[in-house]
Amino acid sequence: METGIAQKVLAGDVLAASRLMRGLEDEDANAIEQLKTLYPHTGKAYIVGVTGSPGAGKSSIIGCLIGIFRRRGLKVGVVAIDPTSPFTHGAILGDRIRMQQYNIDNDVFIRSLATRGWSGGLSKATISTIHVMDAMGKDIILVETVGAGQAEVDIVRVADTAIVVLTPGMGDEIQMMKAGIMEIADIFVVNKADIAGAEELKEELKVMISMKPHLPGQWQPSVALTEAVCDRGTEELATEILKHKEFLGTSGDMTEKRRARAKLELIDAIESSLMNYIYRNIDKGDYLEGLIEDLTRRATDPYSAAQRIITQLSQQLEPGYDAVTNSSGKPADRNK
Numbered sequence: 001m002e003t004g005i006a007q008k009v010l011a012g013d014v015l016a017a018s019r020l021m022r023g024l025e026d027e028d029a030n031a032i033e034q035l036k037t038l039y040p041h042t043g044k045a046y047i048v049g050v051t052g053s054p055g056a057g058k059s060s061i062i063g064c065l066i067g068i069f070r071r072r073g074l075k076v077g078v079v080a081i082d083p084t085s086p087f088t089h090g091a092i093l094g095d096r097i098r099m100q101q102y103n104i105d106n107d108v109f110i111r112s113l114a115t116r117g118w119s120g121g122l123s124k125a126t127i128s129t130i131h132v133m134d135a136m137g138k139d140i141i142l143v144e145t146v147g148a149g150q151a152e153v154d155i156v157r158v159a160d161t162a163i164v165v166l167t168p169g170m171g172d173e174i175q176m177m178k179a180g181i182m183e184i185a186d187i188f189v190v191n192k193a194d195i196a197g198a199e200e201l202k203e204e205l206k207v208m209i210s211m212k213p214h215l216p217g218q219w220q221p222s223v224a225l226t227e228a229v230c231d232r233g234t235e236e237l238a239t240e241i242l243k244h245k246e247f248l249g250t251s252g253d254m255t256e257k258r259r260a261r262a263k264l265e266l267i268d269a270i271e272s273s274l275m276n277y278i279y280r281n282i283d284k285g286d287y288l289e290g291l292i293e294d295l296t297r298r299a300t301d302p303y304s305a306a307q308r309i310i311t312q313l314s315q316q317l318e319p320g321y322d323a324v325t326n327s328s329g330k331p332a333d334r335n336k
């Protein structure tokens with residue numbers, strides 16, 4: 001990747017941004033350097049997490065919100081996390097079709113990310129993508145996830161506004177409560193208002209919210225009713241998102257959210273740097289595989305195995321070694 005790409009991104013260059021995002025997904029050393037340059041220019045965009053079961057209507061809602069926010073003069077970014085599950089293959093194709101009409105608009109940037117690698121990789125790639133969109137000057141960034149794994153829950157947790165989309169009659173509510181995602185919703189959306197049971201679900205949610213202890217000065221989650229295929233109730237949803245944004249600004253909670261995001265990002269960076277180092281420099285000759293064998297045979301336990309890796313790590317780590325980019329005296333494929 002060429003240098004100076006960061007400058008192009010800051011100028012709003014869409015192709016440069018796409019290239020940088022791809023580079024960051026591949027953990028390209030130069031892409032990470034470019035992100036370092038961009039970092040001081042980020043932190044301005046408002047992040048909205050949209051989560052819910054596959055088929056709940058997240059993409060349809062986001063499609064509506066794109067239009068609404070554009071009409072309100074905001075530049076919009078969308079990060080869609082595509083689960084690799086075959087069940088949602090059709091939905092992924094659908095997402096493209098539903099959102100496609102906006103791709104021509106220069107002020108809307110849509111990027112799909114695939115879930116891959118160990119769980120830490122997902123939130124890292126998502127946050128990197130958000131940073132690039134932020135640096136491009138996007139005002140609002142909508143992040144779609146199915147909220148299935150811990151990494152996805154983390155992403156929604158660190159969004160400025162967390163939206164949980166439910167639909168009537170799917171047993172969604174129970175699944176969501178299991179996933180612990182109910183706890184993090186700032187706004188509940190009951191989508192598919194045209195289907196029987198939508199009003200009832202809305203009332204159920206309101207009761208559930210009112211039963212939770214509510215401290216003064218705390219945001220009380222709201223419930224929006226939408227029919228995304230017809231763009232109904234979505235204008236009110238957009239207004240509610242901006243109301244929450246204003247609330248965060250005046251209550252000081254925005255600072256808290258930004259801190260939580262910075263913390264997640266730091267921990268992700270540390271975790272992936274360490275794992276990179278271990279994979280590249282300690283895992284020579286199936287070292288990890290051997291440990292897994294030992295564990296399976298109960299010849300060791302995970303704690304002692306981890307301790308052995310840490311001991312090796314502390315003996316090997318050279319001063320000046322950059323585990324993030326794997327650059328220094330040690331070439332990446334030294335042991336291959």
Ligand SMILES: Nc1nc2c(ncn2[C@@H]2O[C@H](COP(=O)(O)OP(=O)(O)O)[C@@H](O)[C@H]2O)c(=O)[nH]1
Binds near residue numbers: 054057058230
């Ligand atoms: N009846 C009805 N169908 C909807 C509504 N919103 C979305 N859908 C449909 O539900 C399906 C899944 O929508 P999609 O936005 O892809 O859901 P996602 O998987 O959560 O992103 C699609 O066939 C949509 O047309 C709605 O309000 N009412």
Ligand SMILES: [Mg+2]
Binds near residue numbers: 058060091092095
């Ligand atoms: Mg979708």
